[in-house]
Amino acid sequence: MAHPEFDALHAAMRAQVDQQFLPGVSTALLRGREVVDRFCHGFADKEAGIALREDHIHRIFSSTKLVTSCAVMQLVEDGRVSLDDPIEAYIPELGGLQVLRPSATRIDDTEPARSSITVRHLMTHTSGLSYGIFDPGTVQFAAYNARGVGSPLKSLAEMTTVLAGLPLSFHPGTQWEYSVATDVLGRVVEVVSGASFGEVLKRRIFEPLGMVDTDFWVPEAKQERLCTLYVGVNLMNPTEPGLLRADDKPYPGAFTKKLPKESGGGGLVSTLGDNVRLVQSLIPGGPTLLKPETIAQMWQNQLPAGLCVQFPNLPRFENRVFALGSSLTIGPVPGNPAEVPGEVSWGGLAGTIWWINPRLGIAAVLMTQRWFGFGNPYAFEFKQQAYRALGF
Secondary structure (H helix, E strand, C coil), X not given: CCCHHHHHHHHHHHHHHHCCCXXXXXXEEEECCEEEEEEEEEEEECCCCEECCCCCEEECHHHHHHHHHHHHHHHHHCCCCCCCCEHHHCCHHHCCCEEECCCCCCCCCEEECCCCCEHHHHHHCCCCCCCCCCCCCCHHHHHHHHCCCCCCCCCHHHHHHHHHCCCECCCCCCCCCCCCHHHHHHHHHHHHHCCCHHHHHHHHHHHHHCCCCCECCCCHHHHHHECCCEEECCCCXXXXXXXXXXXXXXXXXXXXXXXXXXXXCCCCEECHHHXXXXXXXXXXXXXXXXXXXXXXXXXXXXXXXXXXXCCCCCCCXXXXXXCCCCEEECCCCCCCCCCCCCCEEEEXXXXXXXXXXXXXXXXXXXXXXXXXXXXXXXXXXXXXXXXXXXXX
16 A cells, blocks of 8 residues: 555664664554555565565464453353453362462472462463563572473473462462463363364454464465564664574474464464454454453453553553553553553564554554564554554
8 A cells, every 4th residue: 555644654664674673574554443554574584585475474472362362251251261260260270379488589488379360360460470581580480491381392281280380479469470371371261162272263263353374383385484583683782783593483493383382372373464353353343353342341451559561670661551461551651652542552572563542443563573572662663653654
């Protein structure tokens, strides 16, 4: 599409590629459910000179969490899951857990949890679970990695069994910590549905929405469309230009074969078009994946007063709270447009981004493949330019 109001956005994204911050980037902007702009520039494989197309397949990592959250809310609509059910109603071994004492230096320095983890805690990252990624040097980081919590060779059932033998980082509902909670939700979906997580997603989300290229792996016939993954030359300084191939991340051969874990927190691959279909299905004006009242509930803050999004060694995101499966912006955020309050959003470790602003009736999807890219300067530039192009 060629419309002057989008020229500045296109130029800004083209510059991100040409200045070696992104290998390639494809974007879509929506007013209501209508896609009003699509843009694609750069490479799916720089070294091979393969130009990026909209049908190229990306590792979407934590953008998977939106899909999982929708699957859980479908079960809530069915009356088969309640947000305030204790987790042991579905996964008995996760009842009666221990919690690390605040000053613990050993994994066995614990006290009994004051309450059960609930489905709502899992949806909002207030369960007390950890990730074993973002907090190196901590007791939990060492334990999660030693026990292989994140291993792709463990099924969701095996992963929850491992978690049952580890303490929580805090009492459920008292803090916010990004974690494997959404993977546990995938196991809840399996238990309630009596089928594998991937089978449920295919039957209830991917097939109804026509998401033909979204799965937990890329079959051989499609592997020529899998984008190469890149990493910045200086992981600690995303303003330094330059990209290196990252064929070994998250491990060599990732996503090219079917493995036991179908990660609800970060396991999917997908395309720009498939992600647009998912976002459209959560916007009024046509058939929606969930009931309108369910979607409205998903976009409401679920955190107790005083809690917000916060990652280790980073400042608190004071005006970014959490809804059911995504962050919710409730006030001004540095680097974001003034009109951002009301927006729900999240992204993935390789730089994919989605956001919906129900208050303004706009949405966007960005696909790229830069390892640890989410939150880099291009994300802020994209949002500023996208809001401006959409008239805000």
